[in-house]
Amino acid sequence: xxxxxxxxxxxxxxxxxxxxxxxxxxxxxxxxxxxxxxxxxxxxxxxxxxxxxxxxxxxxxxxxxxxxxxxxxxxxxxxxxxxxxxxxxxxxxxxxxxxxxxxxxxxxxxxxxxxxxxxxxxxxxxxxxxxxxxxxxxxxxxxxxxxxxxxxxxxxxxxxxxxxxxxxxxxxxxxxxxxxxxxxxxxxxxxxxxxxxxxxxxxxxxxxxxxxxxxxxxxxxxxxxxxxxxxxxxxxxxxxxxxxxxxxxxxxxxxxxxxxxxxxxxxxxxxxxxxxxxxx
Numbered sequence: 001x002x003x004x005x006x007x008x009x010x011x012x013x014x015x016x017x018x019x020x021x022x023x024x025x026x027x028x029x030x031x032x033x034x035x036x037x038x039x040x041x042x043x044x045x046x047x048x049x050x051x052x053x054x055x056x057x058x059x060x061x062x063x064x065x066x067x068x069x070x071x072x073x074x075x076x077x078x079x080x081x082x083x084x085x086x087x088x089x090x091x092x093x094x095x096x097x098x099x100x101x102x103x104x105x106x107x108x109x110x111x112x113x114x115x116x117x118x119x120x121x122x123x124x125x126x127x128x129x130x131x132x133x134x135x136x137x138x139x140x141x142x143x144x145x146x147x148x149x150x151x152x153x154x155x156x157x158x159x160x161x162x163x164x165x166x167x168x169x170x171x172x173x174x175x176x177x178x179x180x181x182x183x184x185x186x187x188x189x190x191x192x193x194x195x196x197x198x199x200x201x202x203x204x205x206x207x208x209x210x211x212x213x214x215x216x217x218x219x220x221x222x223x224x225x226x227x228x229x230x231x232x233x234x235x236x237x238x239x240x241x242x243x244x245x246x247x248x249x250x251x252x253x254x255x256x257x258x259x260x261x262x263x264x265x266x267x268x269x270x271x272x273x274x275x276x277x278x279x280x
Contacts, residue, residue, distance in 0.1 A: 005033045005226035006072055009219065010065065010091055011080030011108070012041035012053065012117065018259030019045075019212035024078060026262035027219035031240065033226075036072055038064035040091075041083040043117070047211055047254025053117065055083035058090040065094040076102040078222035079130060080215055081117050088125035095133055102225050105134040105171070106218035107143045123147070132170030136230060138218045139166070141180040154181055156188070163192035173230055175221075179213070191234050198231055200238050209248035209258035216260055217241045 007028045014020035021037050028035040040061055044051040068074065077100050082088045095103065107126055109118045118126075127147055131137055141159070145152045148165055159176055166174040178188045184204075191198045220237035228236065247264035261267075 002227075005075040005223065006036060007033045007076050007078065007219075007222050007226075008036045008038065008065075008068055008072075008074045009078045009080065009222075010038045010040060010061075010082075011078070011215070012043045012083065013039060014043060014045055014212070016046040016211075016254060016259070018047065018253070018257075019215045020080060023212040023215040023259070023262065024080065024219040027216050027240075028223045030262050030266060031220060031223040033075075033223040036068045036074065038068060040087050041081055041117075043081070046256065047258050048256035050117065053083065055087060058086040061087055062090045062094050065091070065098075069094070069098045069100075074100065075226035076104065076135075076222045078104045078106065078219050079134075080106050080218070081108045082122065082126065082130070083117070084119040085122045085125045088122055088129055092125075092129040092133060100133075101135075102222075103134045103136075104218050104222040104225070105130055105137045106214055107131075107137060107139050107147060108214070109143050109146060127169060134171040135225065136173040136175055136221060136234075137166070137169075137171045138175045138177065138214065138221065140177045140214060144176055156181065159188075159190055160197070163190060163197060167192055167194075175234060177214070177217070189238065191231065193230070198234075200235065202238060202242050205242070205245045207245060207248050208256075209251060209253075209260060210245065211254075211257040211259050213241065213245070213260065216244060216262065 009024035012020045014022050025035040041053045041055045043053040141154045173193045176190045186201045187204050189200045220240045221233055224233035224236050244260040247261035251261055253259055
């Protein structure tokens with residue numbers, strides 16, 4: 001009997017449920033993994049944007065991480081919002097201390113609404129302390145531009161050319177997400193490691209419900225890595241994300257960028273409270 005993987009997410013909150021810790025836990029659960037968590041920041045946000053956030057004390061973040069890792073076998077860690085330098089340093093210190101081997105780093109810097117989720121001086125800490133600990137990093141194009149200290153104008157050729165420089169920052173793998181690249185009906189993500197590059201292409205889905213896509217993809221990878229090689233874990237994570245996006249219009253949550261349907265494959269029978277059919 002295969003052991004159910006235990007996954008730890010270290011990230012900020014989203015009270016509207018579409019991103020952050022809440023999205024991570026939903027994703028782990030939907031993909032058959034057990035979710036644990038350590039919160040870095042409490043965020044006041046909804047589908048329309050971020051209002052404010054309060055970063056927790058680094059010592060308390062460390063205490064949360066230690067409480068989990070000293071008691072629970074953790075098969076992979078996903079890192080999302082770190083908020084500031086001190087928390088980045090704390091996460092790096094505790095992961096090294098506990099000798100965590102599988103780490104997915106989503107370098108969260110800006111929310112879907114454009115609001116910053118990272119102190120300006122924390123980028124260097126992410127680049128120098130967290131990226132080298134990562135099995136895989138999952139930057140979108142704006143995040144990759146910040147990590148590489150380059151401009152924010154990208155072409156498909158630029159994406160491919162940037163892969164060696166991103167890998168040189170120290171992670172074992174890079175998944176560079178091309179969703180911000182305009183002018184194509186397909187969205188292409190590039191997975192790059194020392195053995196080469198694999199492209200993952202998917203049709204763009206016309207929906208307003210795209211809040212938490214980055215959190216969901218990185219969490220899906222973390223949930224799958226204990227059971228699959230990296231390329232296959234990314235392939236399955238991409239398929240899960242695509243299906244969650246395609247089913248997102250079944251949900252009616254908020255007046256801005258709504259959430260994905262994380263449980264699209266599980267809510268397949270019965271009726272909603274209003275009498276509607278839950279099935280896709």
